[in-house]
Amino acid sequence: MKENKPLKRSAALRPLSIDHHQGLLLCWKIRTGIKRRIDPERISSYVRWFYKNHLLPHFEIEELHVFPVLGMDHELVKRAMGEHRLMRTLLPPISTNEKLAQAAEVLESHIRFEERRLFEQIQLVATPKELEQIQAVHQGLAFYENDTDRFWERES
Template sequence: MKTKPQKRHKALQPLSREHHHGLLLSWKIRSGFNKNIDPKRIKIYADWFFETHLIPHFEMEEAHIFSILDENNELIKRALAEHRRLKRLFSETDAEPKTLSKIEEELEQHIRFEERVLFPEIQKAATEEQLVQIEKIHQSEPFEDNLEDEFWK
């Protein structure tokens, strides 16, 4: 018998929506490769997405979400290590297909980890006051995409 997925608290829902857009980035990178798109074009979009969406998302999680669990918690250590690894991958200046593939794979794995493992633990540990505070700090904003070069279409 399958267990029913835990309903995400409304304070964490905006972060889950941002995760959805991160998964779309991974899909767009894969689509670009499948269409033999010049890796430079993919890198331009990936860099824009990183600067515009991922950096603020990582900062929000690190400052306000991860602190709900103890800093020595293995899940938090893993999430922080994955953030560092993704930042290093995105900071590569060359548009190497190998690096873009690693970004695509590692970003997707990281998001799945946060959604399936880390966020449920945080939600269980968080007090109602902490969740209310997160809700005040982080509101859902409409996603604005960079449609200058829709290489994935």
């Protein structure tokens, strides 16, 4: 059995990895909502909020500042860009449990790919100046939660 060792992440990429952790939590929240038979529109409303406030800014940082380190023609970057395009069409209009489950699956797979393959490659080739620039552009984009409807929590 292959052992999954913790990934060593460059300090410059850690804020993006923290974003990825929040994305994985989004997947968990979607799946929890479906399992608890929460109205899909409640879940979709949260997903739309998360998409607008966290995913889109994250995609922009990656596309403008991270992916160019490898070059936009690099095979891993092309895959990531294709997945970003897919999520831009898949996430905002979701409204059924099936589409929510699909969105969670696609997002989780994408995050795992970026963390395990793309970011690993970027760390190998990025110059200190490129890493410094990546770290600088992510300043001030801390995660904040939408407390309007915490559907994933147990109701008392």
